């Protein structure tokens with residue numbers, strides 16, 4: 325019996341009688357089945373602690389409702405209908421029943437239960453269709469997400485199924501619930517991104533009453549941590565969490581060691597409670613959001629009771645996941661105050677912005693120089709025409725000007741990382757490849773793509789029209805074909821959940837003469853060999869007893885040329901090409917050490933771009949060739965540190 329089946333055979337709560345109606349399938353109409361289901365739903369919702377967020381605004385795991393309802397009753401809803409009829413009928417029938425209080429939540433939960441039933445019955449396409457419908461109503465609900473993952477796996481066994489994901493998670497660890505706090509715009513505080521882990525730690529009312537203790541001593545936090553420690557990750561989204569989908573989680577042993585040394589304070593704080601923004605992008609909101617005086621006062625309380633007590637202790641401060649740091653009076657004031665009074669002098673700020681107000685004047689006014697670690701600019705378009713629609717109220721030319729300003733800050737080392745983000749939807753998916761090219765032009769460290777989600781701003785129909793990730797969308801196949809483009813293999817690209825949508829076997833056919841490379845790999849290696857010879861002669865510290873002792877100088881001098889080599893996105897191809905195309909006339913005694921230092925330089929640059937797996941492989945190969953190279957050893961240590969940071 326698969327994991328999936330075992331999980332949903334459980335019943336909860338124990339005092340609910342399972343509905344068993346043998347032989348009645350054709351005799352009961354859908355509405356009376358729905359009425360009985362509604363009673364069960366309300367009971368599980370109100371009594372089971374894990375079904376919904378405490379204020380019952382959002383369903384987060386309807387599997388408990390499915391378990392309590394039992395297969396028979398769900399089968400009654402499905403009856404003999406085709407999935408298309410069921411799909412159309414459920415919402416209509418529920419509307420007709422007039423379940424005033426929880427109609428929307430209930431509708432989603434019924435779709436989710438029907439999807440699970442379809443999955444168990446082996447109708448995987450219908451399962452996906454109904455689960456996607458469920459997600460339209462309860463988009464944080466983990467249950468239909470699991471169904472989609474499992475159904476996709478059954479249709480294409482090369483895609484990861486729940487059993488294999490769960491088995492892998494048993495060996496992994498995540499630091500988020502141990503050192504992250506996220507203050508959200510829905511008046512709740514989380515220990516991770518709320519989309520990845522929708523169980524809140526506490527509400528703003530709890531903070532108002534108990535201050536920072538509401539977070540630090542939260543019972544939900546203990547429960548979530550226990551789920552990481554027991555390897556179940558039961559509160560985490562296996563579909564949305566990029567640490568899970570990209571397999572970035574650290575090993576269990578490493579995690580257990582790291583948590584031993586943690587103090588009582590989180591190390592990371594995401595401020596995402598003010599939705600104020602200078603734009604009103606349709607994927608995020610319907611209208612421009614300007615917060616009221618009441619909300620401003622509320623933010624002040626949260627700031628005084630939670631943010632400011634945590635500020636001296638946290639290492640990284642993220643502003644903001646909810647609006648724009650430059651478009652929010654509250655965040656601008658907070659940032660100004662922070663930059664003026666910062667106790668820790670090293671850069672600790674991560675700014676997430678639409679970029680339109682992020683210009684030199686803003687940096688001067690707030691005093692940001694020296695305080696910023698990362699800038700992430702959300703753009704969603706590579707052309708002015710599309711930008712006008714997806715970034716309603718934005719000015720493309722002004723954005724490009726500000727990107728040039730940020731690019732210069734990045735080049736000068738004033739900001740260590742610059743990133744671009746693109747929310748993929750029907751309107752813009754054809755511009756994804758150009759967006760990567762735009763990132764290459766601005767010299768960004770990462771181009772991140774996320775599929776559009778319904779944050780409650782779209783009607784179901786509008787969302788269906790925009791959701792290019794849905795198999796139901798008429799342009800979905802074109803989108804899948806676009807994902808085949810080898811440009812998405814570039815090291816700076818992060819496709820997040822869309823990685824799973826790429827046709828299996830998509831791989832760049834990497835010619836020796838790389839696309840976009842002005843010169844051939846052989847020419848690049850020839851230049852590198854010249855630098856190698858020069859470095860060995862000019863810097864005696866590089867070599868000792870015939871061995872490379874410290875290749876740092878070579879790696880620093882060649883960073884620009886090495887970046888050209890890193891246009892080859894696949895690590896195996898890169899290593900193979902370097903070995904094959906090394907100049908033929910290198911004396912045999914130099915070949916191993918030369919290739920070793922090139923690998924070391926590539927590893928160091930790959931690590932700087934966050935390509936940890938690639939960097940690890942390259943250092944493994946580099947150290948075989950130059951085992952005494954202290955630069956490789958320091959790169960290995962740096963990668964380890966990055967791995968643990970990435971895990972948090």
Ligand code: SF4
Pocket residue numbers: 498499500501516517520521557559560561565566567568
């Ligand atoms: S595994 Fe993912 S969802 Fe779970 S805590 Fe870590 S980052 Fe969050």
